[in-house]
Amino acid sequence: MDKPKVVLGVSGGIAAYKACELLRRLTESGHDVRVVPTASALNFVGEATWSALSGHPAVTQVWESVHEVPHVRIGQEADLVVVAPATADMLAKAAHGLADDLLTNTLLTARCPVVFAPAMHTEMWENQATQENVATLRRRGAVVIEPAVGRLTGVDTGKGRLPDPGEIFEVCRRVLARGTHSADLAGRHVVISAGGTREPLDPVRYLGNRSSGRQGYALARTAVARGARVTLVAANSELADPAGADVVRVGTAVQLREAVLKAAADADAVVMAAAVADFRPAHYATGKIKKKDGEEPAPVELVRNPDVLAELSAGRARPGQVVVGFAAETDDVLANGRAKLARKGCDLLVVNEVGEDRTFGSTENEAVVLAADGSATEVPHGPKEALADVVWDLVAGRLG
Template sequence: MDKPKVVLGVSGGIAAYKACELLRRLTESGHDVRVVPTAASLHFVGAATWSALSGHPVSDEVWQDVHEVPHVRIGQEADLVVVAPATADMLAKAAHGLADDLLTNTLLTARCPVVFAPAMHTEMWEHPATQENVATLRRRGAVVVEPAVGRLTGVDTGKGRLPDPGEIFEVCRRVLARGVAEPDLAGRHVVISAGGTREPLDPVRFLGNRSSGKQGYALARTAVARGARVTLIEAGTGLPDPAGADVVRVGTAVQLREAVLKAAPDADVVVMAAAVADFRPAEYATGKIKKKDGEEAPALNLVRNPDILAEISAERARPGQLVVGFAAETDDVLANGRAKLRRKGCDLLVVNEVGERRTFGAEENEAVVLAADGRETPVPYGPKEALADTVWDLVSESLRSR
């Protein structure tokens, strides 16, 4: 079988060196990659490096090999175009259809999915001109991932850092796997919770659960690949940030509730995939609770935590907002799931069986997605990304009908 053809566009930012890692991941996973750098990017990484890593000749000129019409053919033959890093200048050129070099010509002729991974200083990313260009590209069907927050050039820190190359690769892999040029969640804002909340007992102990957060992260990654703007609220996962997601870190159920309520007002979809503690200690010990010889263990008094899923389902932050819940059950899985769906009032409920060696921390999952209208969609045992895509398929269908 022919290898998928990927065009890796590299524009002139300091993060150009990180694209070498993205190129390595693409080639080692069986993709045929053609690197198309801008002239400015060659000040950071030379053509010899790109040629050696890709196995293809590299040029930024439209006048080289003119008989092969590279400014047309490269885009026409591509299965995916990814630009990483995408500078503010490149986003502006792409949004306005300029074609003054080989990469911008390639973008104009490509009819395959296009992914932009921006990297620039915070002020440049937040400038109204850049935001308008990003909105234009997304409206046309391009996937523009949100930049990461972190150290920039010099002493600056903020939003604008190129996401981890491994995470950009995951976006590219998901976009290629779907094989759809038009992302169905483009223009949508989705809020996803992931992980397990921790309720402090004292400065060194907490009540928690076994949730790894991997299903929530799979939902975030697949949503980004389908064009959504993603806010990921994570509790205690320790997982790397998915490329393109705005990550909010919380610890307790109360903090998770605050973060969800803050993000929900402009969200089209809220997905509560986190395992939220039902109870928390009534009192917090400011010092470590110590065992004492001859004394019984101290009694632990618990109080109920807020029911976030029921609250956001009952009081939708905006008209037409969809709410998706998760239910981990150990027995009478479907019966308990149906009862929980009615009780919580959400639109979809993903129900799965859990136990000592089931689901938690695994890369696979099996579930049934229950809908408020009575439909039930079984998802066979497989990668958590497959379950995530099924959830987004159902969400996308519901959003189109509203």
């Protein structure tokens, strides 16, 4: 089979050096990559580096190899165009259809999915002109990944950092898998909870669960690849932040409730994939609880945590908001799932069987997605990303 053809556009920002890692991941995973840098990008990484790593000449202007008509052919033949980093200048040119070099010409001739990974200073990203350019590109079906928060050029810190190249690669992989239908969540804001809450008993102990957050993170990655603006409320997960997601870190069920309700105020869909503790200790010991010789420990009194899923379903922040829950069951899986769906009042409930060696911490999952209208969608055993895509398919259908 022919290798998927990827065009890696590199614009003139200091983060250009990170694109070398993205190029390596793309080529090593079996993609045929053509690097198209801007002239400014070559001030940061030279042509020899791009050519050596990709196996193709890296040219910037339409006047080179004119007989091959590169300004048309490269875009026509591509299965994916990804621009990383995408500077404010490049986003403006792409939004306004300018074509003054090979990369901007390629963007105009491409009929495949296009991904932009912006990188710039916070002030430039937040400028109204940049935000309008981003909105224009998203409206046309491009996937514009939200930049990360972190150290920028010099001593500055803020939003505008290029996301981790490995995470950009994951977005590209998902976009390629979906093809021209990749941006069906463009213009939508989705909120996802992931991980497992921990309820403190004393300064060193807590009540927790086995959730790793992998399913919630898979939901976030696939939503980004489908064009959504993603808020990920992550409870005690050690996974790398998904590229393009705004990550809010929480610890307890009460903290998760506060973060989810705040983010859900303008969300089109909320997916509660986190394993939220049903109970918490009624009393928190300010010092470590000591064991005493000859004495049994005092019983731990528990109180109920707020039911975040039921609260979201009962008081939807906006008309048409789709609410999705998860039910981890150990027995009578479907019967318990249907009862929970009715009790919680959500639109969809993802029901799966869990155990010490099932689902938690695994990269794979299987489930049945129950709907309030009585339908059921079986998802066979496979990668958690596959389940995530099924969930978003069902959500997208309900969003109209």
